Amino acid sequence: MIEIHNLQKSFGKTNVLKKIDLHIENGDIYGIVGKSGAGKSTLLRCMNGLETYDSGNLMIDGFELKNHSDKDVRKLRKNIGMIFQHFSLLQRKTVYQNIALPMECWGYKKEEIDQRVKELADIVEIKDHIHKKPRTLSGGQQQRVAIARALSLRPKILLCDEATSALDPKTTKSILSLLREINENLGITVVIVTHQMSVVRQICTKVCILEKGVVANKGNVEDIFLHQPQSLMNLLGEENDEVLPATGKNIRMIFSDPDVVKNRCIISTMARDLNVDFSIVWGKLEKYRDDVLGSIVINTAHKNEELITRFLTEADIKWETINN
Amino acid sequence: MSTDIVPLLNTIVLPELLNTFYMVIIATVLSTFFGFVLAITLTVTDKDGLKPNRAIYRLLDFIINIVRSFPFIILIVAILPLTRLVVGTSIGVNAAIVPLVIAASPFLARLIEGSLNEVDKGLIEAAKSFGASDMQIIFKIMIKEAVPSLISVITVAVINILGATAMAGAVGAGGLGAVALAYGYQSFNEVVMYGTVFVLIILVQIIQLSGNYLYKKAR
Numbered sequence: 046m047i048e049i050h051n052l053q054k055s056f057g058k059t060n061v062l063k064k065i066d067l068h069i070e071n072g073d074i075y076g077i078v079g080k081s082g083a084g085k086s087t088l089l090r091c092m093n094g095l096e097t098y099d100s101g102n103l104m105i106d107g108f109e110l111k112n113h114s115d116k117d118v119r120k121l122r123k124n125i126g127m128i129f130q131h132f133s134l135l136q137r138k139t140v141y142q143n144i145a146l147p148m149e150c151w152g153y154k155k156e157e158i159d160q161r162v163k164e165l166a167d168i169v170e171i172k173d174h175i176h177k178k179p180r181t182l183s184g185g186q187q188q189r190v191a192i193a194r195a196l197s198l199r200p201k202i203l204l205c206d207e208a209t210s211a212l213d214p215k216t217t218k219s220i221l222s223l224l225r226e227i228n229e230n231l232g233i234t235v236v237i238v239t240h241q242m243s244v245v246r247q248i249c250t251k252v253c254i255l256e257k258g259v260v261a262n263k264g265n266v267e268d269i270f271l272h273q274p275q276s277l278m279n280l281l282g283e284e285n286d287e288v289l290p291a292t293g294k295n296i297r298m299i300f301s302d303p304d305v306v307k308n309r310c311i312i313s314t315m316a317r318d319l320n321v322d323f324s325i326v327w328g329k330l331e332k333y334r335d336d337v338l339g340s341i342v343i344n345t346a347h348k349n350e351e352l353i354t355r356f357l358t359e360a361d362i363k364w365e366t367i368n369n
Numbered sequence: 370m371s372t373d374i375v376p377l378l379n380t381i382v383l384p385e386l387l388n389t390f391y392m393v394i395i396a397t398v399l400s401t402f403f404g405f406v407l408a409i410t411l412t413v414t415d416k417d418g419l420k421p422n423r424a425i426y427r428l429l430d431f432i433i434n435i436v437r438s439f440p441f442i443i444l445i446v447a448i449l450p451l452t453r454l455v456v457g458t459s460i461g462v463n464a465a466i467v468p469l470v471i472a473a474s475p476f477l478a479r480l481i482e483g484s485l486n487e488v489d490k491g492l493i494e495a496a497k498s499f500g501a502s503d504m505q506i507i508f509k510i511m512i513k514e515a516v517p518s519l520i521s522v523i524t525v526a527v528i529n530i531l532g533a534t535a536m537a538g539a540v541g542a543g544g545l546g547a548v549a550l551a552y553g554y555q556s557f558n559e560v561v562m563y564g565t566v567f568v569l570i571i572l573v574q575i576i577q578l579s580g581n582y583l584y585k586k587a588r
Contacts, residue, residue, distance in 0.1 A: 093498055095494055095497055095498060119500040119501075119502065120500065121500075122497070122498060122499060122500035123499070123500050125498070126498070126499070127495070127498035127499075129491055129494070129495060131489075131491055133489065133491040133492050133494065133495035134492075134495075135492060135510065135513065135514055136514065137513060137514055137516065137517075137587070137588070138513075146496075146499070146501075146509070147499035147500070147501070149509070150496075150499065150500065150501045150502070150505050150509065151500065191495075194495075194499070195498075195499070197499075198499060198500070204498075
């Protein structure tokens with residue numbers, strides 16, 4: 046569990062982090078998003094002591110980094126793996142030696158290292174490349190090696206600093222599903238810093254949006270994406286671009302419950318049961334982890350408004366009317 | 370005249386060639402060692418190093434610049450008392466090694482510092498992230514990763530030291546430089562002078578080619 050209270054940090058006169066409060070539970074896949082310069086990488090680096098902070102608290106399972114000696118911080122880092130945008134592998138060592146390095150540094154026995162390296166190579170699916178040098182591998186494969194290295198000391202937390210930003214969309218997807226597997230099968234908490242919203246959509250359970258060193262919004266990914274706070278809009282670069290009819294009444298139906306989208310034929314049922322006409326004028330459904338979430342805007346005559354909204358409320362579907 | 374060459378070769382050039390080897394090898398080993406010590410201290414105490422320390426960095430930086438400002442021939446003379454203190458004499462090959470090491474160490478320190486600074490900072494961060502100690506970062510990450518670059522800078526330094534031994538020859542160190550000067554130039558024997566230069570050219574070529582070969586192998 047990572048608990049952050051009132052964390053502040055400045056580089057010279059620039060306040061990079063201002064009063065950050067964050068709570069990351071064990072087993073979360075926590076996304077920290079924001080534009081470049083928002084302070085997200087600095088925040089991540091504070092979590093394993095690569096960066097220091099000026100005031101506030103940051104506790105990892107009750108352990109406050111700030112109050113401890115170098116040696117204790119090094120021990121703590123055994124429990125926190127980290128992967129980077131540019132993989133940070135030693136080019137002169139083979140894949141095998143790269144994965145083995147952390148264990149070597151911690152004085153593990155040769156047989157133990159050998160067994161663990163093979164096990165990890167299996168998990169990240171790079172068994173066939175184990176004796177190659179990193180530069181002969183593709184970006185995705187290199188990141189897999191880096192993940193294996195980060196997992197070698199059996200950490201409880203994995204920090205990902207823009208880990209997929211240098212990869213193409215397809216490779217990104219495969220790395221993300223690997224991270225999710227690791228989270229689910231090994232029970233490792235994953236903290237992801239990224240500027241790609243697709244990353245958050247695909248695997249994060251919770252998200253925090255940083256804006257100029259301040260937490261603008263945080264919470265469950267679904268809630269944030271459904272309510273679309275301004276900070277999210279800023280990040281997505283989507284100004285309110287809905288084009289809606291000026292006449293009649295526009296009602297937004299929010300599909301937050303995946304069940305509704307999949308099984309309940311809600312649109313046709315509503316039309317049949319109420320015997321009213323309406324048009325679908327806007328809509329956006331997107332994939333979040335395994336579910337489909339989003340909203341559909343329908344346009345209808347003013348007189349149908351009450352009928353429809355009552356139906357939606359009874360059907361347990363969130364809705365809102367849009368003023369035009 | 371060509372009949373003079375063979376005995377000259379056996380009695381003078383060959384032993385002095387061995388003297389040159391001796392000076393170059395000992396001076397390279399010692400100055401590489403001191404160069405590493407200085408370079409590691411510089412890299413570690415640099416402002417974005419592992420243990421930034423402005424005072425130590427500035428002091429070392431200053432001393433290195435001062436020593437490097439000396440023209441080598443002046444340095445030899447200037448440190449004669451020190452040379453006498455260390456090896457007990459101010460002439461001969463051993464006496465030449467002292468100024469050679471003093472001149473080459475700061476030079477190597479700068480070159481090695483450059484090599485170490487070129488190591489990807491991300492690697493150092495990654496090593497920190499899995500809890501490597503500073504010592505491990507220096508020896509297992511930085512030096513290990515810089516090996517190819519270190520090979521090429523040491524090659525440069527060896528050739529530099531070879532050139533410097535010739536200059537040391539002028540002040541009684543012996544070696545090929547002294548041969549070219551005493552038996553060639555000052556004896557008006559052009560065959561010996563150019564012959565010696567030719568031997569030096571071959572030596573430099575061999576050193577550079579071996580350096581290139583090792584560099585490619587290490588990458």
